Amino acid sequence: MFHIVRDPLTLTIMIILPILLLLILGFAISTEIRNTPFVVFDQSRSAASSKFIAKMDGNAYFTLVNALSSESDLETAFHRGECKLALILPADFGDNVPYREAVDIQLVVDASDPNEGSTLVSYVQLIAAQYQKELIGRASAPDLIQIETKMLYNPQMKGMYQIVPGMIGLIMMLICAYMTSISIAKEKELGTMEILLVSPLRPALIILAKAVPYLFISLTDVALSLLVAYFILGIPIAGNIALIVLLSLVYTLSALALGLLISTVAETQQEAMVLSGIGLMLPSMLLSNLIFPVESMPIPLQAFSYIVPARWYIDGLRDIMIKGLGFKAIVLDFFILLSMCFLLFFVSIKKFKNRL
């Protein structure tokens, strides 16, 4: 069935779209802090305070946009959207800090995005700690307990690390389930299914023949996505490539089976589109740890997430790709996907109607 090449537009879309999506989402939806504008209200105007401000401004995370002269300007700065963070240094900053006296600085943060807000705060704390360390220098060994946090696997906290495996999972679901369900619904709509049914072909054969081309395209897409992730987005692939391929194969098959299942229900292309759009894309996007952590969802949703194949795939893919773990780590993901795959194929072949 090389029928699929007859529709070059669809074929191109199926190959180009995943890459485009990955690039757009990889670059645009990043939760990283970069060049966040901030304002400062320096009440001490001392050497120490300007050194601190310079330190804030002098890294990639923050950019000083304005120095305020009164506290009342603060509100207008936020209203105008000039800054996301305001740093207020007290008048005694210059007097106390050099002499190692405690000093309180005030941070005002735009927390309309709470995640971003708290990340900003922790970054400032980090900078303040560094500043303090430099200031104190080797002169004295501070008898303070320092808490040093190490960000495992993703030391720079790059959002892309999180997103790319998720995106690959989502894209595979899109191509496999969506396209297969539509392609079979299309045969029903155009009446070609009627002729295929009257032929001696077994339903299992019809179904598998429809799935094979999409399997190949999906695997091509996995390969392309990994290449884009590695070479363009600069995401290291820590684990074994063969394992990634194996996991992707099982996932792709289960997505195909889902698509086939949908097509046994849907009579028209539109129905197939809606069913796979709402029934598959949404759960894959929302319940797979891709955007929101499943752990913080209500119990029923958490339970539902267990039957979403994307959840297991994305979980396993992260383990291999980012953490570089071996097969042992993904054994659960792998076998759950495998059994889903068999179950779905079985059900969709059983459900496939021998008649109209």
Next chain:
Amino acid sequence: MAMWILNDLLNMKSIISIHHVSKSYEGRTPVTALQDISLQINKGELFGLIGPDGAGKTSLFRILTTLLLADLGNASIDGMDVVKDFRKIRMYIGYMPGRFSLYQDLTVEENLKFFADVFNTTIAANYDMISPIYGQLAPFKNRRAGKLSGGMKQKLALCCALIHKPYILFLDEPTTGVDPVSRKEFWQMLRALKEQNITIMVSTPYMDEAALCDRIALIQAGKIMQVDAPAQVIANYPFRLYKAKASNNYRLLETVKEQDNILLSYISGDQVRLVFKENDRRIDFPGIELEEVEPTIEDCFIQLMKNESD
């Protein structure tokens, strides 16, 4: 029931038997598609199912081609039950659905090859059967099926339905939406296939095509009104039929509908057809020519329909 068994025994030639088949579709407005249909179609016959759109022709075809289950009754194809032996039946029948159902984005040749593959055969192995038809398509074999003319599409669909040498052919409205010349050619092809001992069951809404069949069944609103040879159907017409022509046929029709001596009146082509009660051939309309005519299948159909509704 007993009568049908007797009939079967007497008529061993019968290859398609339909016994008391009924089918209705549920839905917001339930539709009764077929009501107690019983038919016998003989081996090697060109059998026509004649009736307007919505008469139940397609439902009957789908039941016979194992695509649909009847609510009541049973049917068999060459002794194979359409429900139990559906897999076997699918190997031996050819089916051409009413809607053009080939792959529009494949070329003529690719479609044919695909269906040959589906039936596990090759074009070459069955070329003798399709060659008279395929010969006409050959110049366009690299054209995509979707780009063919209506007549060509139907010829291709017929080729695809014949590719596995079926001995029973079901053609659901093969000439609907096809130009008159292609329709004529298509019927010639059917006659040629009949010569090869293929039983053909064909449906059509065109009454003029009925005369080209060996036997016809007139179907209306899910009921078979009459089954006979076309000439016999015409011979069975119980009335004397007249045609009338006037300067304004609609006015004439309105006038005669008011009269109490007219049994049937309807417009057919450029004339009004009339059946009088008794022998009172009075028409209160100036300047008309009245002439007795031979009824056509259409006239028979209208008369039977009137009968059913009375």
